[in-house]
Amino acid sequence: MSAVLLDIANLNKSFESSSGTVHALHNVRLQVKEGEFVTVxxxxxxxxxxxxxxIAGLDVGHDGQVELSGRPITGPGIDKGVIFQEPRLFPWLTVEKNIAADLSLNKPEVRREVDELIELVRLQGFEKAYPRELSGGMAQRVAIARALLRNPRILLLDEPFGALDAFTRAHMQDVLLDIWQQNKTTMIFVTHDIDEAVFLANRIVILKPRPGEIRNIVTVDLPFPRKKASTSFQQFRVKVLSQFEKIEELELIDSSGI
Known part of the structure; x- marks a missing residue:
């Protein structure tokens, strides 16, 4: 059995707004094991x-325990890779230099690892291309490769495919699963899309608002590769949908239109 990598207990987060105190998270408890793929x-x-x-260490003003490998998370670091909705590439650097970033491609070990990652994220032939020459999906693959080069213990993805068209989004889901299955990097993936959550995850963490609390955690024991049109997939989809009691929650989260 895999060891626990991320341990969150009694996590509470509040902040002040013009209308008063906002309780963003309340009593969140979650453990994520090594090599697990969790969607939120x-x-x-x-x-x-x-x-x-x-979890990324970008917000430390909270109460409760948040530990990675048994150590409190007190700030950002190379052990935590973060992918945002926008790729945030350096426009003046080529694909391979964006992946290397502050590391020198003149070092044989860096050159080798960058080449391996370019193959892993399916960008062979675009090594010398600039961000303006890439599609949105390709740019996100560069961002993912850049994060993986640092060999993070955990990769955190905040709706990374939210701005992509449906076809590209589906392709990127396949790419990300390939990366996860080959690298076994622990991943936590935030999404609004139920189909995406079921397609990718070992477990789905379902949050409810006001305040943000874990409503349920659903284990997805479907084998990979998964088919979204299959009966078993649709059954899990309905299981997740059933966790949302209010019609406005369904409207906000069910992006498939089914």
Whole structure:
């Protein structure tokens, strides 16, 4: 059995707004094991991105325990890779130099690892291309490769495919699963899309809003590769949908239109 990598207990997060105190997260308890793929889903305002920022060490103003490999998370670091909705590439650097970033491609070990990652994210032939020459999906693959080069213990993805068209999004889901299955990097993936959550995850963490709390955690024991049109997939989809009691929550989270 895999060891626990991320341990969250009694996590509470509040902040002040013009209308008073906002309780973003309340008594969140979650453990994530080495090599696990966890998706986090819930309506807007339930604290999904806040939770990810806390795990990333980008927000340390909270109460409770958040530990990675048994150590409190006190700030960002190379042990935590973060992928945002926008790729955030350096426009003046080529694909291979964006992946290397502050590391020198003149070092044989860096050159080798960058080449391996370019193959892993399916960008062979685009090594010398600039961000303006890439599609949105390709740019996100560069961002993912850049994060993986640092060999993070955990990769945190905040709706990374939210701005992509449906076809590209489906392709990127396949790419990400390939990366996860080959690298076994622990991943936490925030999404609004139920189909995406079921397609990718070992477990789905379902948050409810006001305050942000874990409503349920659903284990997805479907074998890979998964077919979204299959009966078993649709059964899991309905299982997740059933966790949302209010019609406005369904409207906010069910993006498939089914």
């Amino acid at each position: 889903i819930g309506p807007s305002g339930c604290g999904k991105s806040t939770l990810l920022r806390i």
